[in-house]
Amino acid sequence: MQEAEYSLNWKKLADLPDAEGWAGMFAGVSNGALIVCGGANFPEKPLWEGGPKRWTDRIFVMEKGGIGWQDATPLPKPLGYGATASLPQGMMLIGGSNAGGALADCYLLSYENGDVSCKVLAPLPTTLTGHAAVVMGGKVYVTGGSIAPGEQDAESRMWIYDPATDTWTEGEALPARGRFLHQMAVIGHTIYVLGGIGIVPGENGKMVREMLTEAWSYSATGGWRRLSHLPHFCGAAPTPAPVIGGNIYLLGGDDATVKGFTPANHPGFHNQSLCYSPARDAWEDAGTIAAARAVLPCAEWNGLAVIVNGEQRPGKRSNEVWAAKMH
Numbered sequence: 001m002q003e004a005e006y007s008l009n010w011k012k013l014a015d016l017p018d019a020e021g022w023a024g025m026f027a028g029v030s031n032g033a034l035i036v037c038g039g040a041n042f043p044e045k046p047l048w049e050g051g052p053k054r055w056t057d058r059i060f061v062m063e064k065g066g067i068g069w070q071d072a073t074p075l076p077k078p079l080g081y082g083a084t085a086s087l088p089q090g091m092m093l094i095g096g097s098n099a100g101g102a103l104a105d106c107y108l109l110s111y112e113n114g115d116v117s118c119k120v121l122a123p124l125p126t127t128l129t130g131h132a133a134v135v136m137g138g139k140v141y142v143t144g145g146s147i148a149p150g151e152q153d154a155e156s157r158m159w160i161y162d163p164a165t166d167t168w169t170e171g172e173a174l175p176a177r178g179r180f181l182h183q184m185a186v187i188g189h190t191i192y193v194l195g196g197i198g199i200v201p202g203e204n205g206k207m208v209r210e211m212l213t214e215a216w217s218y219s220a221t222g223g224w225r226r227l228s229h230l231p232h233f234c235g236a237a238p239t240p241a242p243v244i245g246g247n248i249y250l251l252g253g254d255d256a257t258v259k260g261f262t263p264a265n266h267p268g269f270h271n272q273s274l275c276y277s278p279a280r281d282a283w284e285d286a287g288t289i290a291a292a293r294a295v296l297p298c299a300e301w302n303g304l305a306v307i308v309n310g311e312q313r314p315g316k317r318s319n320e321v322w323a324a325k326m327h
Contacts, residue, residue, distance in 0.1 A: 007286075007287055008244070008249070008251075008273070008286065008287070008289065008324040008325070009324065009325045010289070010290035010322055010323065010324050010325075011304075011322070011323050011324075011325070012290070012320065012321070012322055012323075013062070013306065013321040013322065013323055014062070014067060014068045014069055014321065015319045015320055015321060016036070016060055016069060016308070016309060016319045016321060017060070017069055017071075017319075018058075018319055019319060020041045020042070020043050020317055020319065021041065021309040021310075021317035021318045021319030021320070022038070022039025022040060022041045022056060022080065022309050022317055023039055023040060023041065023080070023294075023295040023296065023309065023310050023311045023317050024038070024039045024040055024080035024081035024082075024096070024295050024296075025037065025038055025039035025080060025296065025297055025308050025309055025310075026038050026039075026080075026082060026083075026084045026091070026093050026096075026297055027084055027297035027298065027299040027306065027308045028084045028085070028086040028091030028092070028109070028297075028299050029086045029091060029299060029300070029301050030086075030090040030091045030109060030110050030111040030116070031090075031110070031111045031112060032063070032064040033061050033062065033063050033064060033111040034061065034062040034299060034301045034302075034306060035059065035060070035061050035072075035091050035109055035111060035116060036059075036060050036297075036299075036308045036309075036321075037056075037057075037058060037059040037060065037075055037093075037109070038055070038056060038057070038058075038075060038078070038079050038080040038082070038093070038096065039055070039056055039080040039081075039309065040053050040054060040055045040056065040080045040081070041053075041054060041056070041317045042054070042315060042317075046315055046316070047314065047315025047316075048315060051315075053099075054078075054099075055078035055079060055080050055097075055098040055099060056078050056080070057074040057075040057076070057077060057078040057079070058071065058074055058075075059071070059072040059073065059074060059075060059109070059116050060072065061111060061116060064302060070114075072111075072115050072116035073115055073116055073117075073118070075093075075107070075118065076107070076118060076120075077098060077105075078098045078099070079093070079096045079097065079098045079103060079105070080096055080097065080098070081096045081097050081129045081130055081295075082094050082095040082096025082097075082103070082128070082129065082131070083095065083096075083128075083131050083132050083133035083142060083145075083239075084133065084297055084299070085133050085134070085135050085140040085161075086135065086299065086300070087108075087135060087138075087140070087163055089108060089110070089163055090108045090109050090110035090111075090119075091108070091109040091110075092106065092107070092108055092109075092121065092140060092161075092163075093105075093106060093107045093108075093109065094106050094124065094128075094131070094133055094140070094142060094161075095124050095127065095128040095129060095131060095142075095145070096128075096129055097129040097149050101127070101148060101149060102127035102128060102129040102146065102147060102148050102149055103127055103128075103129070104123040104124040104125070104126060104127045104128070105120075105123055105124075106120075106121040106122060106123055106124060106161075107119065107120060107121060108121050121166055122161075122166045122167060122168060124142070124159060124168060125159060125168050125170065126147055126157075127147050127148065128142070128145035128146070128147060128155070129145055129146055129148075129149055129180075130144070130145045130146050130180030130181050131143065131144045131145025131146075131155070131180065132144060132145075132182055132183065132184040132193075132239045132240070133184065133240070134184045134185065134186040134191050134240050135186065136186045136189065136190075136191055137189065137220075138163065138164075139160055139161060139162050139163070140160070140161040140163070141158060141159075141160055141171065141184075141186075141191050141218075142158065142159040142160075142161070143155075143156075143157075143158050143159075143174060143182070143184060143191075143193050144156070144174075144178060144179045144180050144182050144193070144196060145180050146180050151180075151197075151199060151207065151209065152199065152207050153178070153199060153207075154177070154178035154179050154180050154197070154198050154199045155178045155179075155180070156173045156174040156175075156176060156177065156178040156179070157170065157171075157173050157174075157178075158170070158171035158172060158173055158174065158218075159171065172218070172223060172224065174193060174216060174218075174224060175224050176214055176216065176226075177198040177210070177212065177214075178198060178199070179193075179195075179196035179197060179198050179212055180196060180197055181196055181197050181235045181236040181254075181295065182194060182195050182196025182197070182212070182235065182239075183195055183196070183234065183235075183237050183238075183239040183240075183241045183250055183253075184239055184240055184241065185239075185240055185241040185242075185243055185248040186240065186243070187243055187246070187248070187278060189219050189220065189221075190217050190218065190219045190278070191217065191218050191219075192215065192216070192217050192218075192227075192241075192248060192276075192278075193215070193216045193217075193218070194215045194216075194230065194234070194241065194248070194250065194276070195212055195213060195214070195215070195230050195233060195234040195235055195237075195250070195253075196212050196235050197209050197210065197211060197212065197235045197236075198210035198211075198212050211233040211235065211256045212233065212235075213229045213230040213231075213232065213233055213234075214226070214229060214230075215227035215228060215229060215230060215276070217278070227276075227281055228281050228282060228283060230250075230274065230283060231274065231283050231285075232255050232256075233254075233255055233256045234250050234253050234254070234255055234274060235253055235254050235256075235294075236253045236254045236294040236295045236296075236311075237250045237251055237252055237253025237254075237294070238251050238252070238253070238293075238296050238297060238298035238305075238307040238310075239297065239298060240298055241298065242298055242300060242305035242324065242326060244305070244324075244326050246277075246278070246279065247275050247276060247277050247278075248275070248276040248278070249273055249274070249275055249276075249286055249305070249324075250273060250274040250275075250276070250286075251273045251289050251298070251305075251307060251324070252269060252270065252271055252272070252273060252289050252291075252292050252293055252294065253269065253293075253294050254269055254270075254294045255269075255270050255272070269292045269293065269294045269311070269312070269313065270292055271288050271289050271290075271291070271292035272285070272286075272287070272288060272289070273285075273286035273287060273288070273289050274286055289322075289324075290322045290324075291307075291318065291320055291322050292312070293307065293309070293310030293311060293312065293318060294310055294311045295310055295311050296308055296309055296310030296311075300326065301323075303325065303326050303327055304323035304324065304325060304326060305323060305324045305326055306321065306322070306323045307321070307322050307323070307324075308321050309321070
């Protein structure tokens with residue numbers, strides 16, 4: 001596999017003001033401000049010591065040109081593991097889960113006068129968690145995810161949200177196995193669905209993970225098209241995946257090479273990145289990234305691709321925020 005022509009230049013932003021950090025957060029932009037919120041962690045004691053998983057309703061804002069985070073009015077409820085879409089109207093939160101299970105709730109967050117307001121939007125037609133979303137042509141496209149936590153199902157359906165009418169419609173389903181913790185990107189009038197995790201029956205009827213290396217593109221005129229497979233599995237990398245120099249970058253995530261470890265002694269996720277060239281339908285090695293993380297969002301802000309917190313290893317979060325220059 002060749003190396004990508006464009007190497008990423010990383011900078012560290014201010015850590016979120018919480019020692020533990022979160023995985024499964026939302027991140028987006030409203031009125032020039034970067035907003036991050038939600039997610040879950042194990043604040044009382046580690047996962048491997050039986051610590052309970054806790055979701056948060058906290059919202060943090062960094063203003064354009066700012067160097068630190070400020071708290072904002074919390075979300076209506078704790079939630080995480082959903083999808084985000086940055087729209088001209090504000091930052092849209094789509095589904096996710098909390099201690100009560102998977103959610104269909106959708107909200108629009110708007111930053112004005114130093115605080116964040118939250119408007120309830122039409123809910124998804126189904127509950128979803130672990131899905132992904134992008135904005136194309138002013139509409140929001142959602143793919144994959146699970147209708148309930150616990151990795152017992154994986155969706156192949158596509159849902160399309162129209163902000164002008166606050167309505168959802170069902171699009172053309174992905175003609176392949178359902179998936180969650182996959183990556184999405186958009187270039188022009190084409191969306192991309194990359195990698196992720198499927199579910200197949202295992203021994204004794206239990207469902208087990210299937211690590212997917214498939215890549216697909218979709219356009220309203222051409223429908224779905226199969227692309228070159230990823231050179232190795234990639235799931236739970238920052239999404240929407242940033243587009244830099246016309247290429248799509250998958251930044252870290254889980255490559256499924258670390259096996260046989262318990263959460264207590266897991267060495268951490270890999271810090272390699274992949275670059276996909278739509279023009280050549282080819283994958284390249286994009287080199288190391290600043291911080292190896294999984295299950296985290298990405299937001300384009302001030303010419304930066306910002307990745308927020310995430311898992312360092314199963315059950316262990318980070319409160320760091322990193323950004324790669326996009327120009």
